[in-house]
Amino acid sequence: MKLIYEKSQAGRRASALPRYDELPAAPEIPEDLRRNEPPRLPEVPEFELVRHFTELSTRNFGVDTGFYPLGSCTMKYNPRINERLAALPGFARLHPLQDEDGAQGALELMWRLQEILAEVTGLDAVSLQPAAGSQGELTGLLLVRAYFAARGEAEQRRKVVIPDTAHGTNPASVTMAGYELTPVRTDARGNIDVDDLRGKVDEHTAALMLTNPSTLGLFDENIEEIERIFHAAGALMYYDGANLNAVCGISRPGDMGFDIVHINLHKTFSQPHGGGGPGGGPVAVRKTLEPFLPVPAVVRREDGGFGLDFDRPQTIGKVRGFTGPFGVFVRSYAYLRMWGPRLREMSETAVLNANYVLARLKDAYDLPFDRLCMHEFVLSARTMKREHGCTALDVAKRLMDYGFHPPTIYFPLIVPEALMVEPTETEAKETLDAFCDAMLAIAREAADEPELLKEAPHHRPVKRLDEVRAAKQPVVRYAFDDALERVEAPKGA
């Protein structure tokens, strides 16, 4: 398919802008600041624009297209009412620097969302500001820094403990927050290895970062002991909320002993993932950490109105512009109000769906930790690779031919040939069965006709793409006039 730049013809345009007569001439821009060569933006009429991006959309697969069991990403249905609400002019056209009395509805919505998230996480105070889970992690670690700085322990506590199953964002955030990483192993049942942990937590430990249930889809059976170890050492506990979809209304991070939690609004609370974003990464904390939260805080005033409080002398500062991605808050608030206390059903169904798919698949693939799972589970294609030469990647590509988005693969890193499946609560049993049938068929194909897997996908707009070449010879923008030469070169080469 052509790029929009390849459809461009000089002189065409999709926009007509208002023209105001009798305005004074624009002020002269100094020569050294003036642009003389126009940027080569596409030149297309409006209908070509619409056709181009519509065609692109047909080459893409979303939750609206079909089953998307991408582990750890919670690809659930995104209700359409949320889009209608976020687009209301009172929200979409509201300026973030509007005076408080002109933004009462927006501030009230944020305050209400904070209250709901506090109840769901079992913690006391919430900042909605972080733009995504990763920024929530960094915010959380900066809160840890500020907390220990206020106690005079900033120099002493330099280490953050992270299990080897963690998302890559956790160690990356640790470095960005200026901390040192202390990795801890996973035991034979898929829990944190508590013996390994005991030797690693001491007066130099600032915090634990834990996803629970873990990226293996397993709830840590030793969570009470882990909590005792960290709090006895004077350290804090940070909960990566990536997997909160497993436990809403059933178990709360605050009740597990965590002091700081980030929530992924785009995972658990249905902000559409948008092909990679936006997200939302609110942070919830215990009372003792509230003074350090980002400014401004959204507060309810004594007169019942809502406002922004900038007067937080111990704050870590701001992590993002204004008060966060408000449109995301509208969608998640709407979603939460459509569940209310029935959130528990949402999580129970997510866990039931995952266990059902696991039960149907576990004899056909390797199961590294043979337990009931929570909202997701990790299989391995290790035996398939050894016996038939087909990898997790091949399974993923072949699944596309059956009309499903593949699971997350090669993560967590401790499981070779990992296939991480998260069905979410969305999906009818018929869909789950069709997916299981496909996975079982692929396991048979690997034995009988491995080429079907290795050459997959067969029915997508492109065949398997060469990712190594892309990285070795990076082409990261259209080359315009040079393009012709480059595309035709291989013929003669």
Place this chain on the structure above:
Amino acid sequence: MTQQHPFLALTDSDRDEMLGMIGVGAVDELFGDLPDSVRLGRELDLEPALSEQELFAHVAALAERNADASSEVSFLGAGMYDHYVPAVVDAILQRGELLTAYTPYQPEMSQGVLQAIFEYQTAICELTGMDVSNASGYDGTSVAADAFYVAKHATGRSKIVVTEATNPQVRQVVKTYAAGFGLEVVEAPQRDGTTDPDELERVAADAAAVIFQQPNFFGCLEPAPDLVSVAADAGALPIAHVDLLSLGVLEAPGRYGAALALGEGQAAGNFPSFGGPHYGFLAARSEFIRRMPGRIVGETVDTAGERGYVLTLQTREQHIRREKATSNITTNQTLLALGGLVYLTWLGPQGLRELGETCLSLAAYAKQRLAERAGIESVFSTQTTFKEFAVRVGRNAREVVAAARERGVHPGYALGRDYEGMDDVLLVAVTERRTPEEIDRLADVLAEVCG
């Protein structure tokens, strides 16, 4: 009996069959790994679930309590702008295949979004005069922090300079991040609305990077080539924080030597939306390609030799490099960046230049009318401005805002919120959406409330 929730599908018989397959008797048994002490043991204390119709009524009532740019004539800018967003942006962003997909880890499933990002990267490079753009950052503040992380590692230095005339929100956010990065943040003062290159030179020594905004927070044009020279002479990376919509009339940062160019994309294709979600763009010269944070899409071929697109250079990223990654960013702002691409395609090069010229003319008209009708003068009268300018209103600007709003006009941003000695200064933003009649009305209202 409870009604089936519209976002669930399992019937009682489905559930029974599934539990049978799993080999347990009840859903609760699936949670057997949770110790009693961590179980909630009660219902969540939340209001009952709403139907869609009830939800709409409730949330629409909240929206109506806000004074947005459709209910008052707004000259509020200061980093977020009321530019027109064409219907094609809404239509494309609401395509479910794009809206409800995630990061294109599986490229054969995601050629649509991958090609769109490649086209977006191209547009950003064209506008900024850079060689490489990432797929977006969170907003115009966090991309500045990202750029400092690049500069820290590229130079091995630990001081960064930000000009005082850079958006205060950007300055606040980079200071927050700097605590973690182990960077010291130093500010270069503004004089008469712009940054003096000589004063910048005094603080730029040993700096990893110098960031300035063009046009700056006061709307004034900085002597950008001179600031870049000062930074480069000091061995610091010159970083330009720019407004995409100015780049039809203002020079591309790459042309005057900036190492990185970044900024807030909201003005180009996103609604203000009370502060987000929007996209931050980040572009750099090719030498920084392997230090870039975030997703980058590259061109490749499939096994049949056909062109296609994939996420590339992933060894920079957290899921591969973990604690040694160039950033922790994962989820970014792809959908909003796609809105930017659709918008920039809609504008085209002619539209972009016309838009810039219209903003320049309208702002000049507004300056003239405020002086003529209300006796209100620009604070930095010798400077060239783009679509925003500062005026002295003769009394506390926050009071002026309140009084003008009672008359249906939001006159702008009270600069005293961020700058000492500017309590009587208002920052007025004029986009193409403000008609000459509305500007006249602003002048009349200000004449009334400032007189």
